[in-house]
Amino acid sequence: MTASVTPSYAEVEVGTAIPGRDFQVRLVDEIRYCGAGLDFVGVHWNERVARSVGMPHVVAHGPLTEAKALSVVNAWTGDPAAVVEQQARFLSPVLLPDDDIGARFHISGSVIEKLAEKQVVITMSVTSQEGAELAAVRVVVRLR
Template sequence: MAASVAFDQVEVGTEIPSERYPVQRLTLVRYCGASGDFNTIHWNERIAKSAGLPDVIAHGMLTMAEAARLVTDWVGDPGAVEEYGVRFAKPVVVPDDDTGVEVEVAGRVTEKLDDNRAVVELSATSGGVEVLAKARAVVRLA
């Protein structure tokens, strides 16, 4: 699948509409199985609190993946992402209820590069708190 966003139709400042991704305790259990990361802070409240956390927290890589999902959905091709990196700012705390939390991700094109590439800077928050910092992707556009 090729990127569906045309380079000549994207300008610096182009906004990628924000998306909200729900995260519940069940999401974390599924991610444990998919990733093989069964660290107890991601599913056991007692252990998470004994480690100094406010509650069970989402895997950092899960949060990072949700931010990347915004970009891959926008560009239309996961293979169009050539570079991607983030810094983890705060954990995503996931309560033990039927609602969980949401990670809200938004993006903006901050630079156009050669070879039909663009830099996208991302913001990711949960409960109004920035959970990722310096989140940046370089994508190849059509």
């Protein structure tokens, strides 16, 4: 689901909504992410280790959640190279029970500022099904 044309700077206003998307991340997805990033810290794949540090389930990598948010921005711009900078704040852990469901969350955002050089600032919010904010991602993109 990629936009066919990058939105133009002239047509985007502060408050322009970035179309949201629902995501599902299962434990097997997290284990694959561990392998791709060569980061096998136990809390990210082993429920026994996660419980030993007070978590009820395995915890998804923050950058995996961040990447999902950036995929929503990329779908809106139609161009992954439009991203100039990004930063994320992880507010609550994304917990992954060892079942067929895992974690489900919604990612949406909006333009909060127009900058010079055809750039805009977007904030993306990652929200659990229960309404808890899991992460906030700030992205600067260059439009046409």
